[in-house]
Amino acid sequence: MNNNQKLVSLTGDRPTGPLHIGHLIGSLIKRVEIQDTHRSFVMIADSQAYSDHIRNRDKVSKSILQVLSDYISVGIDPNKTTIFLQSAIPEIQELSFYFNQLTTVSRLERIPTVRKEIFEKFTSPDVYNSDIPRNIPAGFLTYAVSQSADILSFNADIAPVGKDQLPIIEFTNEIASTFNKITGKDVFKKCEGVLSSNETLMGIDGKSKMSKTLCNTIDLNSSNDEISKKVKQMYTDPKHLRISDPGEIYGNMVFSYLDFFYKDKVHLQELKEHYKRGGLGDMTVKKILIETLIEYFSPIQKRRKDIDQDKLISILKSGTEVAREVAAKKVKEAKESLGLILF
Numbered sequence: 410m411n412n413n414q415k416l417v418s419l420t421g422d423r424p425t426g427p428l429h430i431g432h433l434i435g436s437l438i439k440r441v442e443i444q445d446t447h448r449s450f451v452m453i454a455d456s457q458a459y460s461d462h463i464r465n466r467d468k469v470s471k472s473i474l475q476v477l478s479d480y481i482s483v484g485i486d487p488n489k490t491t492i493f494l495q496s497a498i499p500e501i502q503e504l505s506f507y508f509n510q511l512t513t514v515s516r517l518e519r520i521p522t523v524r525k526e527i528f529e530k531f532t533s534p535d536v537y538n539s540d541i542p543r544n545i546p547a548g549f550l551t552y553a554v555s556q557s558a559d560i561l562s563f564n565a566d567i568a569p570v571g572k573d574q575l576p577i578i579e580f581t582n583e584i585a586s587t588f589n590k591i592t593g594k595d596v597f598k599k600c601e602g603v604l605s606s607n608e609t610l611m612g613i614d615g616k617s618k619m620s621k622t623l624c625n626t627i628d629l630n631s632s633n634d635e636i637s638k639k640v641k642q643m644y645t646d647p648k649h650l651r652i653s654d655p656g657e658i659y660g661n662m663v664f665s666y667l668d669f670f671y672k673d674k675v676h677l678q679e680l681k682e683h684y685k686r687g688g689l690g691d692m693t694v695k696k697i698l699i700e701t702l703i704e705y706f707s708p709i710q711k712r713r714k715d716i717d718q719d720k721l722i723s724i725l726k727s728g729t730e731v732a733r734e735v736a737a738k739k740v741k742e743a744k745e746s747l748g749l750i751l752f
């Protein structure tokens with residue numbers, strides 16, 4: 410099948426730090442799979458990162474090549490996937506401007522993903538149910554609009570994302586349909602948000618989802634020592650004080666991670682029974698997890714070692730050239746359908 414016949418996939422990440430196991434499970438594994446079946450685009454969303462990092466630009470610029478290395482390390486192949494930089498495609502922001510006219514402030518305030526992030530980033534989380542504060546950056550409230558433009562300017566059929574992003578895909582489809590309705594033309598099609606897996610892995614603290622700011626992640630660029638250190642810090646059962654005590658599996662992060670990464674499910678079941686009964690120490694189970702993760706990370710670490718650092722910029726540059734051509738064509742069509750005069 411040539412590229413033109415394949416369904417289009419588009420997704421991306423804000424470059425605000427190294428990617429971690431949560432990204433791997435939530436999205437990266439799926440991206441590696443679909444690059445063989447779909448025309449795949451992956452965006453490094455540096456403009457979107459500025460929606461909350463405009464005063465922390467160093468972090469964003471440092472993270473761009475870091476994220477690109479993470480992609481390549483997990484097996485996203487630049488020969489199969491077009492990896493590109495959002496800020497280098499001005500047509501996306503142009504489309505976003507028109508989309509901004511097709512939604513309302515209150516609709517944006519109702520997108521659960523955006524709401525949650527606003528309260529997490531700009532206020533204290535205990536005021537979740539109150540009104541959105543008025544002193545947040547206008548561009549943060551509208552980032553979902555710009556994300557719709559990301560997706561729609563590539564005519565994406567699917568967007569492989571984590572669960573938290575699904576409301577934004579739903580919003581994207583609303584924008585697409587409103588646009589088609591007001592122009593009377595079929596410019597944009599529906600995009601389907603696909604989850605890479607139904608599993609969500611909590612951070613090593615067992616309290617919240619993995620987050621750079623909470624320091625509860627296992628980053629994809631971890632060395633074996635770092636993996637081991639993180640596993641040793643993992644939340645288990647606080648009541649499991651002595652090895653002989655019966656232990657709790659539920660909410661015990663070591664078992665949650667083993668559930669995902671340990672292949673021998675029969676043995677894992679035995680370990681769980683043993684732990685519940687008592688007689689199996691935390692350190693023994695942690696050692697099993699450390700070995701499992703080190704084995705899992707080994708090909709990731711090897712690909713990372715093989716990356717030619719000097720080539721990273723040119724990978725990004727050529728991906729961006731390809732992507733810009735695709736997006737510019739679609740945005741031109743959208744402008745035409747809006748009756749704008751094109752020179």
Ligand code: TRP
Nearest residue numbers: 419420421422423454556559568
């Ligand atoms: N909002 C996404 C995140 O924070 C990043 C992103 C930007 C994205 N544009 C996108 C995801 C388009 C999917 C499709 O991870």
